[in-house]
Amino acid sequence: MVRQSAASTGVQTSLGDLGTPLAATTFVVLDLETTGTSASKARITEVGAVKVRGGEVLDELSTLVDPGVLIPASITLLTGITQSMVATAPPIEDVLPKVLAFLDADPDTALVAHNAPFDTGFLKAACERQGLEWPGYPVVDTLRLARALLPRGEVRNHKLGTLAAFYGAPTTPSHRALDDARATVSVLHGLIERLGPMGVHSLEELRAVNKPPSRAQIARRHLAEDLPEEPGVYVFTDARGASLYVGKSNNLRRRVRSYFTAAENRRRIREMAGLVEGVTPIVCTTELEASVRELRIIAERKPPFNRRSRNPERVSWVKLTTDAYPRLSVVRAVRDDGAPYIGPYASAKDAERAKEALLHAVPLRQCTHTPSVPKGKGRAADGSASVIALGGGWAEPCVLAQLGRCGAPCDGTESLQDYTAHADAAAEAMTGDPARVVAAHTARIGELAAALRYEEAAGHRDRLAAFLAGARRAQRLSALSAVPHLVASRRAGTGWETCVVRHGRLAAxxxxxxxxxxxAFLASLVATAERVPAGHGPSPRALPGESELILDWLADPATRLVEIEGEWTCPLRSAEAHAELTHWAHGRAAPAQ
Structure with a gap:
């Protein structure tokens, strides 16, 4: 059995579980003095940092830095730092490791600065010059927070000195690093106190704040109070009980509460807050169950404020027809006709790209005629081009045949046997090994690139990526949907998350x-699981998005197969082997979700 690898499956986006309480977060409030404003050209002259947690100062760091360059007179006038002051100071290569160690002391550390992009930009540039990796700390910018929370009518501007005075900071900013860092601590605490009544209680919520919550959000904050702190799905409803929005979380109460705080900045969701009258929680036993239930409910109820996964039926497939002379067609649904399909695709445009990719490698007919099995060639009355009787008339070969891009089965030039070989090659590329399509396109891309015809090469790249994305998806879905019964488990805390999957559908x-x-547990779970009959097509008994969620869960290294009926296989030389090529199109060929 060949195990499937994980694929990125986009379902409903969310902030996730907002889990680091502000009281447990270690804030390292930092300020730098520099020789200028450009991180690539200027250098650091002083570092000041204050470490605080729960409102208490834990430690401080302060040091001058020898910049290795002259300090402009204007900078000396502003900061008071002179060339003689830094002459005996340590260089940045000695200071930087100490700063990083100061930041790394606590795993729940967030970096805070006023106009944080300035300070982090200089630190990142210094790390790059010293060959050190920037650890990527979560960053809180007090300037951005102040602009979101304090209107100009309340403060005349958002400079550090103005805000320090507004919040009564004991230290006045002086353009010296430690003094400015201490003043920023007071500003940070003042902003956090203002955000508390708005429902912002975690680091993740704090970093998401762009503006205060609306009156409608504040008025509906009580809707989260009685919700369980358990994993599951939540459904926002209006006064008539109609579904407005569906989401999932590992902590229903905490996630729903976040919609009514300053951390929620999406315009549509803020608009929805004015319509919400109730929240229906659906507690789920496993994370996979919550993801699947969310997907099913969105597809069933089509809530207006969900952007993704709302119309899974609006997808396109590429089909190889089953008539005597098969051709490729972009269709909206998979039928029980034994035809090979690839997809689904989110748009017909992506499906057309995939179709064009296959036609470039395999000379299938593109006309809509229905040729009879030719008994021989015919000629028009004037003895010109070959034609074949179609419904009592005669049709001339198309332009593609004249250009040599089609074998012209319509006039008998290409035999049924030869054409069938082309159709079989197309079916193999769709359902098995796509090497023929990959080789044809990569060769052509190389030729065009060598001739500096980059736009044409990019077109071939995008078509190939679209084809491989759809073929890979259909092959993975088909492999799972062919399995009548599968049970797998994954450790979850002290227990084992166990799922029953039947024909690509989560049954229990x-x-x-x-x-x-x-x-006894396994016997009961299997006995009560949903009965799922076999079907036709890549995903006959579940939404393709549901089967892909299951595939991702099964592909997790921590997941263990418990029992399986039948075989879970995938062609060894399948589209999966060329998965990296699907990224060429930079998301343009992304399958439907």
């Missing part, structure tokens, strides 16, 4: 808790 899920008899 539960968590095996410590002390429970595994055999």
């Amino acid at each position: 899920s539960a968590v095996l808790r410590p002390g429970t008899d595994p055999a």
Whole structure:
């Protein structure tokens, strides 16, 4: 059995579980003095940092830095730092490791600065010059927060000195690093106090703040109070009980509460807050169950404020027809006709690209005629081009045949046997090994690139990526949907998250808790699981997005197969082997979700 690899599956985006309480976060408030404003040209002259947690100062760091360059007179006038002051100071290569160690002391550390892009830009540039990796700390910018929370009518501007005075900071900013860092601590605490009544209580929420919550958000904050702190799906409803928005979370109460705080900045969601009258929680036993339920509910109810996954039926497939002379067609649905399909695609345009990619490698007919099996060639009355009787008339070969891009089965030039070989090659590329398509396009891309015809080469690249994306998706879905019964488990905390999958559909899920008899648990779960009959096509009994969620879960290295009926296989030389090429189109060939 060839195990499937993980694929990125986009379902409903969310902030996730907002989990680092502000009281438990270590803030390192930092300020730099420099020789100028350009991080690539100027250098650091002083570093000041204050470490605080829970409103208390834990430690401080302050040092001058020898910039290795002259300090402009204007900078000396502004900061008071002279050339003689830094002459005996340590260079940045000695200071930078100490700064990084100061930041790394606590795993729940966030870097804070006023106009943070300036300070982080200089630190990143210094790390790059010293060959050090910038650790990528979560950053809080007090300037951005102040602009979001304090209107100009309340403060005349958002400079550090103005805000320090507004919040009564004991230290006045002086363009010296430690003094400015201390003043920024007071500003940070003042902003956090203002955000508390707005429902912002975690680092993730703090970093998401762009503006205060609306009156409608504040008025509906109580809707989260009675929700369970358990994983599941939540459904926002209006006064008539109609669904407005559906999401999922590992903590229903915390996630729903975030929609009514300053951390929620999406315009559509803020608009929705004025319509919400209730929240329906659906507690789920496993994370996979929550993801699947969310997808199913969105597809069923089509809530107006969900952007993704709302219309899974609006997809396109590329089909190889099953008539005597098969051709490629872009269709909206998979039928029980035994035809090979690839997809689905989010747009017909991507499906057309995939179709064109296959036609470039395999000379299938593109006309809509229905040729009879030719008994021989015919001629027009004037003895010109070959034609074949079609419905009592005669049709001339198309332009593609004249250009040599089609074998012209319509006039009998290409035999049924020869054409069938082309159709079989197309079917193999769709359902098995796409090497023929890959080779044809990569060769042509190389030729065009050598001739400096880059736009044409990019077109071939995008068509190939579209074809491989759809073929890979259909092959993975088909492999899973062919399995009548599968049980797998993954450790979740102290228990084992166990799921039953039948023909690509989640049939049951539960968590095996410590002390429970595994055999009895498994027997009960399997006996009560949904009965799912076999079907036709790549994803006959579930939304393609649901089957892909299951595939991702199964591909997790921590997941263990418990039992399986039938075979879960995928062609060894399948589109999966060329997965990296699907990224060529930079997302343009992304399959439907």
